[in-house]
Amino acid sequence: MRHVLLSTALTLVAMPAIADQIDTTAPVRKVTLYPWGASVTRVADLSAPAGVHEIVIPGLPADLDASSLRLSAKGASIGAVSLQTGRALPKNPQKSEEITAAEAEVRRLENALAARDQKAALIEARAKAAQDTITFLLGLAENDGANLGDIAGLAGSVSQQALQAHETVVNAEAEARLAQQGREDEVAVLEAARARLEALQTPDEDAQTLVMSVETGAQPAQIEITGFTQNASWQPVYDLRLTTEEKQLELDRGLLVSQHSGEDWRGVELTLSTARPSDRSAPSELEPWFPRAENPPPPQPAAAPMARMKAESAYDDAMVNVEAVVVETAQARMMGATVVYDYPAPVDIRTGVDALRLKLDSQQLTPEIVAEAVPRRDSSAYLVADTTNSTQQVILPGEATLYLDGAMVGRRGLDLTAAGDDLKIGFGPIDGIQLERTVPEEAEGGRGFISKSNTRKETSVLKIRNLTAQEWPLRVIDQVPVSTQDDLQVDWSASPSPDETDPDGKRGLLVWNAPIAAEEEREITLTVDMNWPEGKDLLNGTN
Template sequence: MRFFLISTAVAALCSPAFADQIETAAPVREVTVFPWGASVTRSAELTVPAGKHELVIPGLPEGTDPATLRVTADGAVLGAVSLQEGRALPSDAGKTPEIAAAEAEVNRLETALLERDARVNAILARAQAAEDTVAFLLAMAESDGLAQSDIATLANSVGAEILKARETAIAANTEAAAAAQGRDDAERALENARARLDALRPPEGEGRTLVVAIEAGAEPVRLSVTSLTADAQWEPIYDAWLQREAKTLTLDRGLMIAQNSGEDWRDVKLMLSNSRPADQTAPSVLTPIFEETYKPSADKRMSDYSYDEGSARVAMAPAPVMAEAASVITAGIQYAGEVVTYVYPEPVTIRDGVDALRLELDTHQLTPEIRAEAVPTRDSTAYLVAETTNSLDDLLLPGRVTLYRDGLLAGQSRIEQTPTRDRLQLGFGPIDGMKVEYQIPKEATGDRGILSKSNTATRSAILRVSNLTNESWPLRVIGQVPVTRQDDLKIGWSSTPEPTTQDRDGQRGILEWDSTIAPAQVQDISLTIDLNWPDGMSILGNY
């Protein structure tokens, strides 16, 4: 087996003369989809006479990248390989049985509808002829020059003919109405058949043609062609079902796949990998940072600092002492650790540009810790939270999750990457009747948000949770205190009651209080913060 990088040169310039050209189909058989992009493998197997040939494979998408194309062959020696615009020779490849059957059904329904309309029109023609006969007879009866005896005879004769003609018209119109019944159903059937045919046909476009030179022996030739496309993606998708009374959390895992590669993938073996070949493959490169000093002007401020093209110019003027807000950890979507690949057990079809395919993966039962969680500085109500551990054998990949609370839709959120045995926390919406308040009494050195001019300040706050429901809840209250990296700024704090956890998840200044709140109970947490800094400096309150 030999691998060849595709060449876009004209085949005739890079290979000897061949005995013949043989066109063959190489449908897509296997697809590996990445979070962004996909590896597409098509294959062909055919028996050819021993000797040199050109295998012509039409129908590759127009966006096929020659740099990613790889060709392998069993049962033959590969020669020159060329990817050409348009077709290398006229195509006589037959239609697939599905397309042929769909076209035959469209033709049958079109013919049936035409024949129905022709029958109705023929009946209506009889009705119109009868009406024309009536008009003719009436015109004759009104003509001049008839004798009195002729008029009497004509009246009897015309009257009978008019009656006969009108009866014929009525009967024809009735027959035409009956024949026309069901036409709407026939039209809908034809529209559905045309839609099915359109769905089976490959995307429009001339595409590209692969020409492969081989020297065959006595064995059948098995050809494999692999290429990459950027126009495909997949992501995990989850449904989380929380039952409070049973204290269970069911996690359904699925996969959402879409592609716009320029061709349909029909009945392919599907694999999904969390590898990211389209992303950065090596660490970033650092360049030198050159620091320069200069004498600042009298009104130079920290806001004048700038970084330009890798050089940092830092003014050496004294900086005001400021309280540092608690750092916030923002987890991005990462695919760290070992590559995970999912192999779907059944062949699938994903059409170009029209299918957003969801495939079910598996279902897992998790044991949650259910509680009410309140953040008084941000929210006015507590939220229902379920915390559990990823007990699966593999990590949970980042993806959207639809949340259900006691069988009812609670909202949507996102699961970040969660390794095995790591913590997983999901919120299932607000708890009606769990009121949350954040109260700030007047400060010792001024109202909230005012710059303090002395070198001390005391701030106080009350975190209040009122349970207006008729049941007890495990409760977690989350608060924060300011922190600093500056030795000259001293920050002390106290709370009643004491927090259960400090510096939650490594975040400085984040506090947690765990308790149980009974029906109609009000819980207050009193928080006091003391700040001290050097004389002559100022501090901007940000808590």
């Protein structure tokens, strides 16, 4: 059993003794959904005589955070408030309007169903009476007491009356079938009404009950209750549709929302916020750093193999722990102003079902379409759309589905892209543009790769063949090593010379930009020469 007392944001006022207890409901009207968690606002409408009442709102979800509850009232003053779980409330001497209306609806539907069944029973009784008449007439016709002179008249009379009786049976059975049409629908509506009444009268045992003392005036009052639940989330999803002939890129923005609060949200006003109330709100704190310079410890005797392995393992474990702390504090987080989206229409979000996808809007971007070739890594060029975020809004991180000329070609994640930032999106390989990187033999019979103790020279050829029937804007990217030491000398040459070096600050990258015609084959020769002092080893970095 749990009993939680809440302090409201309002000033508590002294109130006279409570006059009565009123059960009511507070349906969810507004939801502000965060990437993790949701602020849920409920509204309870009161129409009660002026005075002090104990308002009881049962059926609140078990995950409702008591410390997050905030209450406000229009046309009423709120006194003591408690959120209760695990104990039965005292019997309610006065039914709420919702329960009264639910009971009346159940009675109305029961009476309507009974009237339908009565009508069908009367029709069936007519059919039964007609069938009995037929049986009687047939028995009368077979009576041995009838003389021959009456046979003709009796036969004609029985035939006429039997025909009328059969027609009555046929018509009655047809009317009975019509009377029964729609009965299943009425039964389903009645069962739903009974279920709603039962839910109002006997809330879930795991649910919570909000009890408050409220003083109302002569006019109807309204109480707004806002609380926080952890069991809800939203994330952006995107469809990117590129049409190469029109050179258009359409960005369809959508939302995936889900919640497991334990109750359905019906017809709510939905706001989506990029704020993260579940995350910490303050930056990390640094403690003073006091380095010390001390004499090194005396050399230790060599440890036995097993002891050395244990020591190394302990050292590795310590380093893993240190790295884990660094990774946790260095996680990327959103910075800047909070972005808020107001969904334009009321939404239904059921609890515990698959995520609901909602459409946000569509934006038109202006792409530059190129065939990007990286012969060092790939065997074919890729179709790439270079564009700018011209939506005047930030593009939030999310999963994107890619479509090229109407066909789905893949999925990828979109990074956070501020308004005006560049956006580069790949739409799959262009199989007709083939790539090859080779190290050819030299004229003297040697190889294009020469390595000595302190020298390394490599000549490579990048080959691009356009086997398609159209011209493509082509971007070829390769790299040369970058020296960060004075005694490591790196020289390179390329034919033809690259159009860009170190693009976007990426040192060592080379870029060639030029269209490639249909059926054209192109070669780029790249030579790299590295020299370093004798006695040192060359350690390759990432290439």
